[in-house]
Amino acid sequence: MKRLLINKIILTLSTISALIGLAFLAWILVTLFIKGLSSFHFSLFVNDLINNGLRNLIIGQFILAGMASIIGIPLGMVAGIYIREYGQGRYANLIRNLSDIMMSAPSIVIGAFVYAIVVVPTGHTSGFAGSIALAIMMIPIVISTTDSMLSLVPQELREAGIALGASKYKVIFDIVIKSAKVGIMTGILLAFARIVGETAPLLFTSQTSNYFTLDLTHAFPSLSVSIYDLASDVQTSSRDLAWAASFILTVMVLVINLTGKFITRNKK
């Protein structure tokens, strides 16, 4: 039968293309693990980049993403609460849509924006500028997570709280957020994973540094930016360091992601 033949052909093609796609992705991961592990050494965690280590870069990357979280999470959560709990129809919807659009804004453009509003006035790159760029990337992700997690809380729960005479603010904080807690936390974790691996918005905001520093007012060490510098270096030793750094960065991102997925699955 011709129909069955077509069916078979298409299904086979689909399966083959799925295998091709997976093969590509496996290729990348295997390359990363082989190259990364062969250049990996525990001294990388002890030395700074100036001594061919990655310590300052890893700490720097976490501080940049951590600072971004300190700015971005409260703002994003509160904005998410606004559009789900307080928002009046059209305005809340407008912000929701704009936030989604902002989430897809090219990260390099956000870097350029922060360059213009922070780096140019202060005269030099700084850890603060990098954190602000990452925070701008993080805010819409946190908004959308908060919004969708709050939407899962049954309306009856809010009504029950109000019926007991609690104020709206009390209901939101004592009841709604508590019941959406796990979901929101997972979302925030995934948002963190997303920005901790970013390079483009940091290129000309925080830049990177060979030295260990906690001074956020100057150029700040960044693992991802240094990977870009090292990977295009002519020296093989630099490129090997770049592979080790990429390996560490990927493991960091994947571990955070898996933790998030694990929490969600346990909740279910």
Add this chain to the structure above:
Amino acid sequence: MLAMNIEKFSFTYPGVDEPSLKNITLPIEKNNITALIGPSGCGKSTLLRSMNRIHDLYPGNKYDGKIELLDETNKKYKNILKIKKENEFIKLRQQVGMIFQKPTPFPMSIFDNVAYGLKIAGIRNKSELSDRVEAALKGSALWNEVHDRLNKSAMGLSGGQQQRLCIARAVAVKPEVLLFDEPTSALDPISTSAIEELIVELKKDVSIAIVTHNMQQASRISDYTAFMYLGDLIEYDKTENIFLNPKEKRTEDYITGRFG
């Protein structure tokens, strides 16, 4: 004469030890309506979904016993549990149609919905298609309501109309058996009685098995009724006997509303 004959049939879902249907023996009389009733979880839908093997979309089920289907072309019975090949499945599903709990119009026009089964069965001739679509819609008492908007999306119809469209779609391929899985559970009373009338009308041409949680519906439209409970077939008889004079205590308890 039997349209289908279920004998010592057991069914086990994947990953479960306990069979969901145990040793069911049930005749489906030709050109009659057989109702399957029983409390939720009794296995009536599971049994219905075995009769066209729609279960097999999800792998890992275990069948035992046999379910025979009368093939009108050669008047022979064939055990549908033996089916393994894709083209046999397709033939089975053309012989045994199915209507679901909720209306399931496809995202296409009214005409294309009804013509769908015919088209995939290989009928390409335009005039034959439109003749059979018209006949099916007339047979489903929908023609008068939709004949002037056949090219409009089926999504625009009301729930009752959508369900009659689904019946028309199933009837169009001229099946031998039609399976109804609680076809009116999502409908209002007026649409429900329209569907019930239609089902009674249809038994001239096809044999019908219907799962319903509504005992009045079963007593109104069916000729035979099977009462199922926890995976067992408790009692099967002419509908009036089941409702007026049940032999089993559990049947009586159920139809008098003492449980379920």
Add this chain to the structure above:
Amino acid sequence: MEKIFQKFAFSSATLVFIILLGIFITLFNAARPAINEFGLNFIVDPAWNKEVPLSTPQTTTDKSAAQKSVTDTNDESVDVNDYGDSSDDMIMEDEDDTPTKTIYGGLVPLVGTIFSTLIALAFALPIAMGISIFLAEIAPKKIATFVGGAIELLAAIPSIIFGMWGLYYFAPIVADLFGGFQVSLLTAGLVLGVMILPFMAAITRDSMNTTPDILKESAYALGATKFEVIKDVIFPYSKVGIIGSIILSLGRALGETMAVAFLIGSIFELPHKITDPTISIPVALANNFGEASGLGMSSLFYLALILFVMSFAIISFAKFYFLRKANS
């Protein structure tokens, strides 16, 4: 307290609006010198950092071609460190005393962006469709969950990893197969395609999975084959969601920097063949921003503005025409 919190919440939500507006205004302001100087001609002008005589501001005069010493843009832009000097002053005195000025045009990065995105899409689309069909309809549930989870994880891998892998492992093979340079529009586009593949497959699968089981079952109950169910029920049902997902992936490819930066070659030259090196807007920004100044800097902001507007337009289009309908 109630009032204060509500005000704070309102302000935080409004911040989104302010940031987006702020990005637009800031980019526009910073790009203004370039916008005033070149106007819309910027987007059709292939010259970048090119000296032309003051009297004839056109891009390709014989004279400017003759002034080879400063116009050889290719070599300059490869090495970002040598870059800034020549773009400082709008008007320079040339050695033979002809008054000249430096002009900038955005055509090359614009073409690079569009074509690398199109190549990425052409490569990723069929494979992503295959993967999502496989996940949604073919694979047994356990395999679908596992493979689907793996693909979601792969979508989270930092894009710079795709770039590095592409440069050292994928590009040599592509160059062997198709000829030309290892860094080229083709290799950049393909690596970009590999990068958006998991994202596209994951969200397309999610769209397909919105098709109710009962709808698929009723098609199977009519004797449809799996392919017919996919073609006649699942695709029509989830069409808007799938198209929205594709456009969203396109938006992501358009603005991607790091996966492309290693591979596109980063030279301001129109590619004659698909295997020629060129540059895209994000890469132009990434490699030249730190060192540029004056009109060169302003022109980079002009490019950033164009990219921002393009991505804004594409994403809003996807949201308002496709994803909204898919949600409702």
